[in-house]
Amino acid sequence: MAAPRNCDLIIRNALVLTMDGRRTVHSAGAIAVTGHSIAAVGPEAVVLHSWQAAQTIDAKGGIVHPGFIDAHLHVNAQTCRGFFRGDTSKGGGVGPNYADWKAALGPEDERAAAALASVEMLRHGITTFVEPGSAFDPDAVAEATQSAGVRCSLADPYLWDDTGLMSAIPGLLSDSLAKRVQPDRDRCLKLLGGQLFRNRDKDGITHGHVALYGEGTASDELLRAAKACAHRAGVVLNSHIGYDLDLAAAMEKRWGRPRFEHLAELGVIGPNTTFVHMNLIRDEEVQLILSSGLTIVWCPLAYMSRGTPLRAPTRLPEMKMRGAPVALGTDSARQCSSGDAGFLALHLAAEAGQPLVSEGVLEMLTLGGAHAAGLQNIIGSIEPGKRADIVMRSTRLAELGPGIDPAHQLIAVGHGPTADTVMVNGHIVMRDGHSTRVDETAVIAAARVSAQRMAERLGLKPPGAWPRAA
Ligand SMILES: [Zn+2]
Structure with a gap:
């Protein structure tokens, strides 16, 4: 029996919407990621049999889809x-x-x-x-x-x-x-x-x-x-x-x-x-x-x-x-x-x-x-060879429950900010719903400063229909 191959990261215990040619959904799926790309996707038992990694993410049964x-x-x-x-x-x-x-x-x-x-x-x-x-x-x-x-x-x-x-x-x-x-x-x-x-x-x-x-x-x-x-x-x-x-x-x-x-x-x-x-x-x-x-x-x-x-x-x-x-x-x-x-x-x-x-x-x-x-060769689905742009949805939010029908649940109900972990180009850029790269509070503060600066530059009045008390 061949030994498992090494990859960088495995996502397991995932309800995977692959968006491949057949639109395969893996109810108990796993994804192997190497470098910037997806190395394998399939039933968890199959992927874990063939691949091993130092880092594993447990999707806890949540919906996982291409970014x-x-x-x-x-x-x-x-x-x-x-x-x-x-x-x-x-x-x-x-x-x-x-x-x-x-x-x-x-x-x-x-x-x-x-x-x-x-x-x-x-x-x-x-x-x-x-x-x-x-x-x-x-x-x-x-x-x-x-x-x-x-x-x-x-x-x-x-x-x-x-x-x-x-x-x-x-x-x-x-x-x-x-x-x-x-x-x-x-x-x-x-x-x-x-x-x-x-x-x-x-x-x-x-x-x-x-x-x-x-x-x-x-x-x-x-x-x-x-x-x-x-x-x-x-x-x-x-x-x-x-x-x-x-x-x-x-x-x-x-x-x-x-x-x-x-x-x-x-x-x-x-x-x-x-x-x-x-x-x-x-x-x-x-x-x-x-x-x-x-x-x-x-x-x-x-x-x-x-x-x-x-x-x-x-x-x-x-x-x-x-x-x-x-x-x-x-x-x-x-x-x-x-x-x-x-x-x-x-x-x-x-x-x-x-x-x-x-x-x-x-x-x-x-x-x-x-x-x-024009990027259909590298993104848009979870398939071997494509870039690892992968979203893992939260399992803690009511909007994604009961989760009987993942496509409907995701588009009609749980379409809000319900991502838990996000990977782009093989890197985890969001974990537990927060950026791993930037200080979100600082980003929001900078946006506010910019909006105020623009209002001053253009002489725009503070918006809103109702009077603002001091
Ligand atoms: Zn436009």
């Missing part, structure tokens, strides 16, 4: 919570708008926001996020996420060269923002691919991709250049499209035909294209989208919070059912917490008459998210 992926997070918005409530995109308010806030962010503010987001995400079982080219200082974000041990993919800031259609969403543009990140083709063409150096470290947790701001702000030339750059580098091209229905209609008018027809002709859609929002899909575009292989990121809160369901019920559960890779994103966590997207998707799909089951939502949060990030 979730937030496929769309403007991470620097984490600290503007409260200052910009509701739908700010249509503008009309007095004083600085949300775009002015963005334009005033310094690297120290982006670092503080990314640190806050990282701690919050891990507690919700999210181990990876995609920052879609809205951080002005990607190095500051990388510094914070690496400190906390969170995986992310970054892109160059605000690649746009035509803001003509943004009159549909005036609250997302300001003179200050246009000055900081000029809508200028030369600037964009020079920056394109500037974050791809991060992919040189094949074992790292900070990746790079190509992103356009999108939503009608890119010329055909910029669209083609971005797609070519992503194609050459073997990464995804990420872009907003269809966040705002009026803007989508304006794009159709400008192009004189359905948007996806135009984008297909430009050669912009394909398996390495990730489009975010997609709140408007015409009947004649469905087949084009399905056959292109592009990945869709649904941001349920952004869809719901702007009254979009009343004007154009989502078709994304239908697209998933018909075989499109669909992921979930938070967009900005101004009005929600990380980890709410799956719960919202479950119920918004039901409201739109296209019910999703919890298993479908789990696929969006793992395999779909990995596709959206």
